[in-house]
Amino acid sequence: MTLTDQTVAEAGVEGPSEATAGPILGEARPLRVDVWRRFRRNKLAMVGLGFLVLLTLLAIFAPLVAPYGITERSSGAFRQGPSADHWFGTDGIGRDVFSRVIFGARVSLRIGILATLISLSIGLVLGAIAGFFGGIADTLIMRLTDVFLAIPYIVLAVAIATVFGRSENAVILILGLTGWLSIARIVRASFLSLRRMEYVEAARALGFSKLRIMARHILPNALQPIIIYGTIAVGSVILSEAALSFVGVGPQEPTPAWGLMVSQAKGSLTSAPHLLFFPGGAIFLTVLSFVFVGDGLRDALDPKLK
Amino acid sequence: MTSYIIRRLLLIVPTVFVALSFLFLLFFLLPGDPARLIAGGAERNIDQGVLERIEERYGLDDPVLVQFGNYWKRTIQWDLGESYLNRRSVNEILGDRAVNSIRLAIWAIIIEIVVGISVGLLSAIRRYSWGDRITTIVTAAASAVPVFVLGFVLQYLFAVQPNKLDWPEWARLRTSGIGPDSWTFFFIPTGEQWRYLILPAVTLACVTTALLARMTRGSMLEVLRADYMRTARAKGLAERDVVVKHGLRNAMLPVVTLIGIDFGTAIGAAVLTEFTFGWPGLGSQIVESVQDRDLPVLLGLTLAVVIAYAVINLIVDVSYAWFDPRIRLGKGEHA
Amino acid sequence: MATDDRVLLSVRNLRAVFETDDGIVHPVDGVSFDVRRGEVFGIVGESGSGKSVTAMTILGLQPTLKIKEGEILWKGRDLLTMPEDERRKVRGREIAMIFQDPLTALNPVHTVGKQIGEMARIHEGLSRRAAKERAVEMLELVGIPEPRKRADMYPHEFSGGMRQRAMIAMAITCKPDLLIADEPTTALDVTVQAQVLEVLLAIKDEIDSAIIMITHDLGVVAGMTDRVMVMYAGRAVETGTTDEIFYEPRHPYTLGLLASLPRLDDKGDEPLVPIVGSPPSLVHRPTGCFFHPRCRFARVPGNCETDDPALRLVAGDDHMAACHYAEELAGVTVESLRRQVDVTLESELADLDEPLERLVPDPEPRDAAGGDAAGETGGNGDAVGGAPAGPPAADTAHDGGTNP
Secondary structure: OOOOOOHHHHHHHHOOOHHHHHHHHHOOOOOHHHHHHHHHHOHHHHHHHHHHHHHHHHHHOHHHHOOOOOOOEOOOOOOOOOOOOOOOOEOOOOEEHHHHHHHHHHHHHHHHHHHHHHHHHHHHHHHHHHHHHOHHHHHHHHHHHHHHHHOOHHHHHHHHHHHHOOOHHHHHHHHHHHOHHHHHHHHHHHHHHHOOOHHHHHHHHOOOOHHHHHHHHHHHHHHHHHHHHHHHHHHHHHHHHHHHHHOOOOOOOOOOOHHHHHHHHHHHOOOOOHHHHHHHHHHHHHHHHHHHHHHHHHHHHOHHHO | OHHHHHHHHHHHHHHHHHHHHHHHHHHHOOOOOHHHHHHOOOOOOOOHHHHHHHHHHHOOOOOHHHHHHHHHHHHHOOOOOEOOOOOOEHHHHHHHHHHHHHHHHHHHHHHHHHHHHHHHHHHHHOOOOHHHHHHHHHHHHHHHOOHHHHHHHHHHHHHHHHHHOOOOHHHOOOOOOOOOOOEEOOOEEOOOHHHHHHHHHHHHHHHHHHHHHHHHHHHHHHHHOOHHHHHHHHOOOOHHHHHHHHHHHHHHHHHHHHHHHHHHHHHHHHHHHHHHHOOOOHHHHHHHHHHHOOHHHHHHHHHHHHHHHHHHHHHHHHHHHHHOOOOOOOOOOOO | OOOOOOEEEEEEEEEEEEEEOOEEEEEEEEEEEEEEOOOEEEEEOOOOOOHHHHHHHHHOOOOOOEEEEEEEEEOOEEOOOOOHHHHHHHEOOOEEEEOOOHHHHOOOOOOHHHHHHHHHHHHHOOOHHHHHHHHHHHHHHOOOOOHHHHHOOOHHHOOHHHHHHHHHHHHHOOOOOEEEEEOOOOOOOHHHHHHHHHHHHHHHHHHOOEEEEEEOOHHHHHHHOOEEEEEEOOEEEEEEEHHHHHHOOOOHHHHHHHHOOOOOOOOOOOOOOOOOOOOOOOOOOOOOOOOHHHOOOOOOOOHHHHOOOOOEEEEOOOEEEOOOOHHHHOOOOHHHHHHHHHHOHHHHOOOOOOOHHHOOOOOOOOOOHHHHHHHHHHHHHHHHOOOOOOOOOOHHHHHHHHOO
């Protein structure tokens, strides 16, 4: 490994690396059934998956599940602790925290999934170009990622957020536009190693177009690390969204963003800690579930990595 | 080696230039009139003449490119300008804030290395033990908890609760601010200082500690299977020496690389931690400057952080060569 | 035998298992042997025959292995019941090991000199500087040019042969009574192999130690060892002096190994005879004699299939074999086996149950297989200068066995 080529090491942090992905690629891909069987044996991953399924259902059916609306105020019940009426208590202006946390799942999942899709698309295209064509394109794209990696992520996100406004969609765009760096590097590493594989050489010798070779012959084999990384990325995007909300550049009131709710709990830590624990716990459990599922997927897709 | 370092240092220049230019232009698009800010606030009704004088003095009415050129002309001479908000020189703010950030960072790094690496090592050596299983879950959890949520939870448990439950004075920690700001040997807290330091330091260290522990564990598991470990045992070394003298350095190779890469995340964590605890470091100042649209301060501080980031990565690379004699800096390396 | 005061190491009925997901593996299943002062003891077998595991067990380097029974007497004391910190003092100082692949067996992040000197630092409490001096001395002893400069270099800066010399230098630093060499030349170029073996033999005389030579290379065995144990599926199937094993093999497996070995004096008209089939699974082992499914002489149906043959004295005072019909193999030589197979080559692939009676004892003097192989390997060091002669490619014994 040369020192500048730290992509590999980086990929190793968040997902599979070029080095470990190498041996798998030559083999027959494990059957879907096999992957599921191995995944199911991982208890933590199953718990994580269960939580995510539950959360998704809650988000979809939020209006049916939540006892109150997100702006509905109970008169006189400010900063009350959990009770039969308000399972998670009420906030500073008398809104039901439980209902807001449930509706908050919509915000977090939407932002997490959409932003990840945007970063995956950008990262995939740029990484594929860099890895497949090499040369000038590669240098330019890698320099670009260097520049953006040099700016601390949070500064970049906060700066863009300040300019582009503070709506939910702006946050999706910001996180999507800043999150592709690692993905591009992972995809590039995969493509770099795959384009030298014999079957790719063969496809080239047969005169297939470059686009077809990339899409049909390389991409399917590079998917594995992308899937794993993508899963974990949803979790980290949700974390970043919460951080943006916390420093005040995320979705604004009355959007029930979890990060925003935590930041509003800041002042009442002594009198109403539940305002911190419930939305904070929701972020924590959601992100943790994505991590567990991502880890489980990695082990299931590639038992050798364990 | 020296030529490698020089080459790497030169490479930092274009990266910093492009990054800072990007931020400069981005902030130029920021809504809000800096002249009003300088004059005392966006909301106040300010005399048009005053605003014009301010704009002229700061060159705010010049075309973007002229301002951009001027910015770089000054920056190259390390003239970072002064705050729009309170006219303090950015260099001065930078100096004050950096000292606080560095003190916090030193303690976080100590915790990260001591706890992260030893937990990872123990976990690898006692693989599949209860301790290992708990470590696996706790480290995953630590990487999933938002820094500020962790900060608040720690504040609640160790500062709010002890006061509520009337714990003995020595067990009560402080929730925010830097406190008496009393130090010896630059970074060792004296007197009451530790009560203010400990919670932000732990919070800041948390994510990276977990990551280090996970990486060390994985890497050590690989190393424990290596042939040279068997050789070391065959020599008659005690198991502890086998692990420490022959395993540790090999296991640290991938971890060292990680520390450099993770520095970006660590800066993010520092920003949030300082903001959460009201610790007057670079991170909290950056957030405040963004909120106040105090462009010179923001750009100046970011410049410092970007340079620090690049230099730390360089140090990591160089130390990597020390850790692994197979790496020869500057050879077979094309960037 | 244990009373023989020349016996250094006495392994008694060693039985060890690995527990895996697929079942219990028996890599070492009731193995006994003695190693005497100053001798070279060879352990031969295919991979998976348990030879390496046996060696690792002597040093206690197999943490996942469970010792079921047996003892490993080192100078009369049982290593298996010895407290760990005493056993550690035996490791390296009294029994040292030379590993197969010197690139992976040497630590990449320490200099060669440091790794060699470490041995003296642990066992003799030398200072850093004295240890370094010792390392230089040792490197010189194994014939590495410019030892002082080399001591400060890292393993990756050494060539394969030099690495293995460094490995040997490390092993002999404390002048151990016993050196265990596990496939010491397998990872090396053919030309370098002979040099390394020569160094090893020269060192043995220099420091007066015994050697256990573990290998699948019969050429190495023939050229170096005094006595040999042939292992198959975790058992010793035949033991004896090197001459006995090569000239008067009394186990069909040994015979098969020899017959599958090409020799330099082959005129090209003698066929190589592979051992058919593959080594047995160590989890689900065959009934009766473990070798019977692959044995040319097996009587099936018969006691080969049902009774497990014990290792017993078959000739001389130390020649033992584990075959029900060892005596009947007395006259069978590699040549007769080859000739026989040649005649029946067409039918033999179809009909593996060759009746033992049809193999007629050969009256010719037995000077072929072992003798030439030994001579060849011995002379190999001189053959470096580009002569095409390599040691007998006994690898084919292994390959022929696993890939019929």
